[in-house]
Amino acid sequence: MIDPEIVAIFLEEATDILHSWEKECLTLEKNMDHPDFNGLFRCAHNIKGSAKSVGLESLGQFVHEVEDVINLLRNNEIKLIPKILEFLLDAQALLSKWVEELNKDVNYVPNTKSYSMKALAIKDFAKKKTSSDEPALMTPKDFGTIAVEVGIEQHQVEKAIKLQNRKIGEIMVDEGIISEKEKVEILEKQKIMQKKAGVQKTDESIRISALKIDRLIQLIGELSIQQSIITHAKKTKTLDSHACGNAISLASKINSEIQTNALSLRMLPIEGLFQRLERIIRDLARSLKKQVEVEIEGSNVELDKTIIEKVTDPLIHIVRNAIDHGIESAPERIKQHKNPVAIVKIAAIQDATGVVLIIEDDGKGLDRDKIKQKAVEEGLIKADTHLTEKELNLLILEPGFSTADKITDLSGRGVGMDVVKRTLDSVGGSIDIFTEKHIGTTFSISLPTSLSIIDALVVMVKGQRYIIPLLELSEVLDLNSYNLERTSTGETMFNLRGKVVPVQKLSEYFPHPGITGVLDGHDDLSEKNKDNFVRPALIIEMNQSKVAFEIDKIVSQQQVVVKPLNDKLSTLPGYCGGSIMADGEAGMIVTLRYLAQKYFEKYSNN
Template sequence: MSMDPELLQCFIEESADLLTQWEAICLELEKAPSSDKWDALFRVAHNIKGTSRSVGLDDVGAFVHRVEDGITLAKQNKIVPDSGYYRALFAAQKELIDWVTAAQANPQVPFAPSDFEHHFRALLGQSTPEPTAVNEKTDVALLTPTETVATPVLESVQNSPQHVPNEIKPVGNSAFSEPLPSGLVGKTAPAPASTATPTATPIPDETIRVSARKLDALIQMVGEISIQQNVAAHRSHTSTSSHQDQAQYLLKKMTRDLYEKALSLRMQTVQPIFQRLDRTIRDISSTLNKQVNVSLDGSEVELDKTVCEKIIEPLTHMVRNSIDHGIESPEIRESSGKSRTGNIQIRAVQDTSSVSLIIEDDGKGLDPKKIRDKALERGLIKENTPLNPSEVFALIFLPGFSTAEKVTDVSGRGVGMDVVMRAIDSLRGEIQIASEVGKGTRFTITLPLSLTLIDAILIGVQGVEYAIPLDSIHEVVDLTSEHRDQSTMIHFNDRVIPRVQLYKYLKTHTKDQMLGHRAKKLLITRANNGMVAFEVDSVGEKQQIVARNLSQNIRETQGISGGTILSNGDPGLIVNIDQIARLYLAQNQSNYQEAA
């Protein structure tokens, strides 16, 4: 089968969107059916059918047509959908999305759903459907086959009161070319430079599809402007004209605004993540014969695209764990006085500089004693290691803790919580656990809003200057002269925490490494609920930095998470102090307490 590759690409992208809607609607329908939702599902299916036929994919069209017959029956109340019916709807969605995903890589992949007849029967009940002619009107949300995403977006911008006419001239049909300027114009053009936060043109809930590459290029460019501005500001420090100061101030403010606008283009709502978790929970609970009620809250909260993409696997793993190990079977729940149906609550909460994702279940909770025993058995701690409850929970994140003692289909296939930890760490996030035996468990993941714009402080270690993200430092302690020579421990807020020389984890090749070396400050950090005080030579000013990836061959270096350009124009390295703290704790978990 040969067809226009561009046309096919268009179809694939559109279908992926439509199939996501399909899944969302099915999830809602299963919980609470309504004729609106049946109509919506029908439109989605009809759309896919129409488009697939228009690009010559008749076998896809025929498949969707048969599913559509089943939807029509339910829509007209001719059958009452049962669980088999919904299973078939989800299965059809999966067949299609799997094919779409495969076709993305190789358009020659044939669409060949196997063994689907019983699903078709489930969709039809016993009756044969009468072909119904529905004169459906496709609304904006469900794009018609010939439209691109860009058009409705443009229209909505042009119709909005804030819009300056003639500002946007459609320059092409590409779905990628318009949203960029329109998004920027809508937010920045009407605002004079002094207005800090111009209200954005409200664009009704539509998806703006922007090529990630273009977006990255823009962000890169704007990042460079802000760096250049920093450099200029630094250099003009010597001249003291007040006019210049003012100009500098404005320039700085504008640059910052512009950069934040550009970054916001990368922000996406967590809704797709929630939908996928909802689906995962649905599928797994039915596999495990558990009854689970999901509640989702805060799906409108936004996160950086990369964060969204990287956090979905860890979250999926965590909800799997919640169902597999947390939520008990209906019988056990009943016998312990709980409702037969377990509850999983997933929430997203936006803070000023971070977003928290919370997964909470009312299952059996984590048993500190069992965790302790297991950690002991695995040699991760020693008999006499004193640990407070949160430190005990943190043990589950250690590599080697969850070595799948019973391999189930659902969880424990060798992917432990340490993988979850590492993923969250790579996003500069944190995870906290609260749990009570018999009551349930709550995981709170806190993620930074942006991965690139960071508040950092500069520190000096062995004559080298590094940047450290401010949010990973709990407190900075001045070392008085009598403290300087005591090396292994420090009392801090009624706790004894280990003192660690940071330079030992940032190895240099200078031979006189220790010569006359005396730390003057301590950075108190908290990793995995364990605290570590790092000795450093100096702590400098706070700076806002733009994080840069290092090239691949130097990226995996211990203790370094990226690079940046400092305000004096010099390159700087960003230290991943959490990673070093965890490394230290992993190496010393069992023996640092003995020294105390």
């Protein structure tokens, strides 16, 4: 009888071990001439033993077969070649999927026959090798020999190879098992089921260093001591105001450190995400017959677990596009006097405001002429619209935008880059794109380190208070009617250090009918009203353009704990969360970057 609770512990450990397995394989690929198999062997051995101990015999037996192959390599009985490395990586991918499915169903067992046959072929070859001291060097055809020898017809092997990369639905239609219409209906049902499963199942577990837990317990103990001192002094009246102030100040410092430590519990190194991106780049480059080397920097930088989870898919989309569109084939690169092996650099840099992720390739770069032509065709801009290089680059983030000449399984449908931008906006991030023709492209993604607690301004608009994340603001300044001008199109502008900046009233984005405003709008800029008001404005800068959002007043600056919105509120545009303010009242957190983006989109279309 399998105990689900014990299996859950095993699955958590197995996930970490499989990450190490993948890392060991990728390291081996870079050191084929001087490989070290000990780390990989430990990974397989640990999973095998743990799986059998919790009753997962099938999984344990499969890993045992793979472990035998690793042992042959470790004992120098066979030589590591790309095909064997591919087998080890494929086994890791199968095990990762296996572990993922076991989280949903403890009785899940995949079909491992093809992997077992490959393992058997490798072991059989090792037995038949000559008695020389040199390790046996397998050739790709050796992988198929054993299948025929054990009684499988050659034509069956060939058919299986042709079918292995095809979708099961396509095979069933071709074989007449189901109709095309039935396939479509089944796929639609699967989508609905997957959405429901996605809502019900979320990974809430996280591994935390024992040192962090110990420090948190220690701080809570210190805070408890200070509280006891203050309480005792209050009862006995033995503490003067100065000493009481010191005790409260110390308690406040301890509380602040507890807050910092508590937030750090959700922080994870970005190494796991980078490793996944490296694997995707490697596999995709091989399938497209391109030569790519990955360089990784800053994998020890930490981010909030939720942010890592949310940006994973956008980053995968960016690297897939880079390999599919950006990187040239080896012959093309040679013609351009470039190294036939392309370089993709993935880096994380910690700065004062958060973390910057860099994805950089030395491919062909973006074709700005083609981007502009496509944007005109799609009606995104007019033919005579003047855009800076940076603005042109960012057009690829528009919904449905694609310059691909043909649609492939990987890209070309114009779906994805706009989702990248929306996802980054949802976590308070931003993206910049830098490119040079025939030199390469760089994606620079700025992210906050945490979504739990933020520094913010509480502002008043039409009698309603809103919370504005400080990280989004370029600057805050006062507007008055003397420096505001009305354009012929009716827009309000002001001069900011020689640059004309448009002014938007935040109340127009979040109207509250029936509430009397603290101050009326600046609809009339005539001489008689010129000295009527001075109001604060929040400046947002995006893609080297600025816009000012006029508010009624700034209430306070404070740290707020971000609370997720319920299902109804989460659909409202411009809001990214809620919080309880210092006076105990609830407030909505507004993302001005979203509003600025909407303004610039409207402006560029006019």
